[in-house]
Amino acid sequence: MKPFLALLLTAAVSTSALAATDPRTVPTQLPQAWQTKTRDVFKQAIEIPTVHHRGQMHKMATLLANQFRAAGIPDADIHFMPYESLPGDQTEAVIIRWRSPNATKKPMLILGHMDVVEAKREDWKFDPFVFREEGGYFLGRGTSDMKNGDVATTMAAVKLMSEGFKPDRDIIFFYSGDEETKGQGATLASTKWRNLTDAEFGLNADGGCGAYDRQFRPIGCAVATSEKTFQTYFFTTHNPGGHSSRPRPDNAIYDLADALEKLRTHRFQPMMNETSRGYFEERARQEGNSQLGQAIRRWLANPNDGQAADAIEANPLEVGLTRTRCVATMLKAGHADNALPQSATATVNCRIFPGVQPKDVQAELQAMAGPKVEVTPDPNFSGMLSPASPLRPDVLAAVTAAIQRFHGPGMRVYPAMSTGASDGSFFRAQGIPVYDVDGSWGISPDDERAHGLDERLPVRAMYDDVLHWEMVIKALAGPGGATQASVPAQPSAPPERG
């Protein structure tokens, strides 16, 4: 058993009771009527299989747009933007502008994506595209990545409109249709569609910031201000092939398997930057004297301590935060059961530490794999280096107030580098800072199932996220703006108790 967090015990006595409570059993503060509305839209969203090439994106875009329309957004401010992503994938983005009657600030962008990663019925325990509620969770593909964020931002806006809230700046909602594949929607939105999306900053609803560990201690709310560069490479081997009754000494599959064995144990050089240093300083406080905490402190004290970095990287909570990581994600080889393979290909997905050039990673992989393997970058998606967004005090204050309203002061807010790639990188690269501030959460690592099997989200995380976004919007686009938001905001409705 790990020692309990000394810092939290001493600094926030009132928190210790909350920390010991299973956060999933704490009742949501969202009023019953809004729970029903939110659940209804969430169910519809999950049951639209918005996987690439399935042609479902317009349906999803319409579902979201209809909520805004019903709340009073005129059709002139709702823009359906069809576009092609991967070859043959006709998808769509939707851009909605909630106009301020008397704007005093530049617009604010709220972004998310409507597409989800493929999920196969045979791999899951249940149909990934049938919405379920079970054991305090919502289950289905997209429940955590990120139809929850689509629905929370939409319902927060709808609720605020129904209560007569008038923003003091235009709020632009942008939901893309190919974040998981090509990011073409974000590319277009940050450039060609800039007249519809231009904003002072963006708030990304892709991925909840909060987490608890298995002892229900708050891990914190990590607001991503930078992200690793996403780049996929292909490992390909070739062979003359032949009849499988007469195996050759060389074989494309064996050559590939040898390279994958090397990849399994290959580790890139540990690295630290300003964001990750801030992150690890916070994590060291949380972890106290645990082995992980000690390793973090050793690494902070000496960034050349590779062993300490390796110990951190090996922890499931910190995977990907100390360096570039590459992992094999797909395999394909051969053309007939009874023929020797003429080629074999592995897809290797890399998340490259900010500042490292993708071509250097390619060279390192090629040197590792050896001359029998051809390492090439995925031509469909070239990773773009994106600068870290400078931390804005108003954003940080708004998020802190909202997150701590639901989770207490023990849920500290701190900057982080995201290991995932999101639409945010395209906007950052084009000069619009983006902050990942969604208020949903889960138990780490058990609920970290984005892209994986049996994806799920605590029921309460969905409902409270509507209130979270309501608070964030009010703070950043309400009268008084940032100054008022720096004071912990009041929830718009009294907490509901069962």
Added chain:
Amino acid sequence: MRHLLAATALASFASIGSAAPPALSQAQHDAAHAMFEHVIDTPTVIGRHRTPEMAQFVADQFKAAGFPAEDIHVLPYHTESATTGGDDTAALIVRWRAAGTPKAKPIMLMGHMDVVEAKPEDWSATDPFKMVEKDGYYYGRGTTDMKDGIVAITQAMINLKAAGFKPQRDIVVLFTGDEETNGIGARNGATQWLDLLGHPEFGLNADGGGMSFNTDGGPAGATMQTAEKTYAGYTLTVRNRGGHSSKPRKDNAIYSLAHALDKIEAYRFAPTLNETTRAYFAGREKLEKGPLGDAMRKWLANPKDGEAADFIEASESEVGLTRTRCVPTRLFGGHADNALPQLATAMINCRIFPGVDPNAIKAELERVVEDPEVVVSRNDDYVASLASPLRPDVTAAYTRAVQTLHPGMPVFPEMSTGASDARPFRVAGVPVYGVNGGWTVTPIDNRAHGKDERLPVKSLYDNVVHWELMLRDLAGK
């Protein structure tokens, strides 16, 4: 250049045969040529629906030669599988009844009428389905695999009947229509058509055996196929919880699979000799003077000499003949480039030594992989193929026929690493011998399933004579 060499060499091979007595009349020669051209020009590829037409054409040749219509059966059937697609095909059964009371159970003559796909754009000069005679060769798909055997058997029986030959036991022909794909015809033959076939004592398969010459004109040997390895497919499956690829897990379905494949790459099944391969290597070692021959001699002297067996197995000409071999042929894994794989699979194709149960190979693969995360399963329900015992009468008849036409040609039994129509019969207790009489020049004419398939012209007519000799020997007394 190689073609020129072959053409030059062909003249000298012809002289080997010219010393032998029996020869075809001009009319028989022309009839065989016409039949060959007709069947080569009929593209009996799966999915093209032309095999029933060929079956009827061959049936008509028997009818025209006076074989009674009631003993000639064109049997339509369907063949299909997920990997090959489907076709309405046909088999042909012809029964030449013994004069008087048969002295023994029937002899079955086997072949297949279907051919492997061939595309005109892949071939050098000729249309694969338009027979062309040039430079001493017949070019076309099926010239060696194996419409030459179909024509040789058919013309031999027609010639024998015309010559007044009276078989002392029934001779029954089974030509199938899907050997290259699903083998349903042979399976039917070994079960529901067994009565029509008269429960033969053994089968003589034209889709096996035959002889070859080296490019210098020297004899490379005649083989008699008496065994074939069992074809069996297995799947290695690894499942994993998966997750987001930005946070790699320690365990990964693809890495576990790659690790298992590395173990399979390093693994060698135990070397094994059986009656057929012992006789084969005993024949081969006489032709191999160098290190390969030494290894064969060492292994024959001491079957426990694994090093010698490994040396033989590593030779390009002997791959697969010393043991069971398994090789991965296909891989599938993952579902998105940005997600950790939840599933990774490898198809393992095995060619199992005759007599070994495919379930035992499954257990052996499990031991090799030695990882409970990697699940080994079978893809089919094939049972162990059996070697046919070397029958002195068949061996003698084949050797006599071969050496009558090609004096000095060594003959030895052979185990085939591929699969043929013989398997279901061997499993059902009917031994089968691949004893075709065609010949080619090795390796330049080894083009079965490949492009520019071709047969020396003289081989076709030698093969007719070869089958006449075989049948006179085995059914005439």
